Amino acid sequence: MTTTAPTTAERIRSACARAGGAMLAVEGLEPAATPVHHLLGDGSFAVTVPADGMLTAAVVSAGSAGVQAVLEMTDYAPLPLREPVRSLVWIQGRMFLVPDGEVAGMLDLIATEHPNPSLLQVNTGSADASEGDTPYALARLEIESVVVADSTGAESVGVGALLEARPDPFCGLESCWLRHLESAHREVVERLATRLPQSLRGGRVRPLGLDRYGVQLRVEDESGDHDVRLPFAKPVDDVTSLSQAIRVLMGCPFLNGLRARRV
Template identity: 80%
Template sequence: MTTSKTLVAPTTAERIRSACARAGGAMVAVEGVEPTPTPVHHLLDDGSFAITVPANGRLAAMVVASGSAGMQAVLEMTDYAPLPLREPVRSLVWLSGRLHHVPTRDVSGLLDLIATANPNPALLQVNTGTDDASNGDTPYALVRLEIESVVVADSTGAESVGLSTLLEAEPDPFCTLESCWLQHLESAHREVVDRLAERLPTPLRGGRVRPLGLDRYGVQLRVEDVDGDHDVRLPFAKPVDDVTGLSQAIRVLMGCPFLNGLRARRI
């Protein structure tokens, strides 16, 4: 009888979806224009990305002028570690395709759709053609990137993923909370990091061990050593889906016998 192999790490598509959900920096690049920061980059159900660009900038004007054909562009998203590491970039995602103007009549409905899943404050700065924005904020225009290829690169190398596979994947259930959890782990529970570090290969235990990542499949540690950085994943026995399961899985990794925490003894 065969048994299914338990995943010990997110799939490439899951890693990309999580990076999209928490990416701290994103840029749109087109030929002839300096890379343009975009505060909103939201994957739609049809496989395209809704993106905001400065409404009064050159890029927005170029997209309108490109008409129905659109223009070639690359959206680069950077997934930064939540701690001040020596090398803070955990992964880069490149989405290549054609950039299209969103007609004014479609802007309002698309904004509502995005806000339901991603209530980014920058959405309030998207206008329908006016030159002003409230509180002196930069006005943004909404454009759409039709994806042709998706590539992710991290310390393990680069890999592409099909658009259908990307749409079928889900972001990690803890990805939006990961940053604050790892920051708290580093600042208030260093003993947990030290216990986890005991699981590292012996040659790596002499370096500075930092929390690097946390997902439903396990914990990632970064070892900063004199000969460079080393990333190590400590997998859970099985994937977890909620905070209770996550807490128990981390205790197992630590070798703690009290899976549900310390309990008062009955008298």
Template identity: 90%
Template sequence: MSVTAPTTAERIRSACARAGGAMLAVEGLEPATTPVHHLLDDGSFAITIPADGLLAAMVVSAGSAGAQAVLEMTDYAPLPLREPVRSLVWIQGRMFLVPDGEIAGMLDMVAADNPNPALLQVNTGSADASRGDTRYALARLEIESVVVADSTGAESVGVGALLAARPDPFCGLESCWLRHLESAHRDVVDRLATRLPQTLRSGRVRPLGLDRYGVQLRVEDESGDHDVRLPFAKPVDDVTGLSQAIRLLMGCPFLNGLRARRI
């Protein structure tokens, strides 16, 4: 049977890769923004927290017990929709500061996959207070539970499944592609909309998502918002396969973009 949608673990990995600044919630404190949230090979998350303030002080005082925390990541649609949030990911666990002797190695490891500029502001004097720069401390969040919620409901996933999954190969380019599809190729969206149930075709159809398994459309009408997935015949792994799969969904007989010869 052909796979028609990403697994829960794949959805979470893609959401983590797309999310910018995440929010870190600790009981008794205002939520803090953390620009770096990177899944490590041991199943914990490397995160950055403001080095100066109550949060870092609380983690230090918690010592070996760690501070209970929840990391929240929001996956926003790249288009201005009525409801822009596509999914929410909550990662609950215990947070510890990374020992000084391990910071440099962990920063190198994170930067190899995620060269976030905020890494340059971790436990260094490079932050410029006159420009409003924040100095960050490097922490580790040891996972206790992971939950993702979207329009289909909420579901949890184990750490093992999360480590085995990979982000969608197109998630880094998805936002640009969807914006281009909306602005320059409404004919493609209209062709895809013909695959929708008849009851949804009268609403405003917008491109919502794109991954190796298919295309998602959002229909906005008077009754609310409706998300529909149009699956590809089989998962694709490169741009050529993606182009062919979309053409097939559109009902185009020329999968490579060729035109019939004139006789």
């Protein structure tokens, strides 16, 4: 059977890769922003926490016991939709500070896989931080549970499945592509909209998502918001096959962009 949608683990990995920032919540404290949230090979998450904040102080005070924390990531649609949140990911576990002797090696590992300017602000100290920059400490969140919620409901996933999954190959470019599709190629959206159920064709149709398995459209009408997935005939892995798959969904007879031959 052909897969027509990402697995839960793939959706979470893609959401993690797209999320520019996340929030760390600990009971009794104000949530703290963390610009770095990186899944490590041992199944834990490396996260940054404000070095001078109460959250870091609580983790230091807890020592080897750590503190119970929740990492929340919000996957926003790249277009200004009526309801912009596509999904929420909650990762619950126990958080510990990374020992000083291990920080440099872990930063190098994270930077190799996912360069992030905020890594340069780790362990800089308040006096060394550039004006306007927040100095961060590096912590590790040992995962106890992972849950993702979207318009279809909520679902949990195991750490093993999360480690085996990979982000969608197009997730880094998806936002730019969808914005371009909306602003410069409305005819493509309109052609795709002909694949929607008849009852939804009267609403405002917007591109919502794009991955190797298909295209998602959001229909906004008086009755609410409706998300519809249009699956490709088979998963795609590169830009050429993606372009061809979209042409098939549009009903275009010239799959390679060839012009009709003149008679």
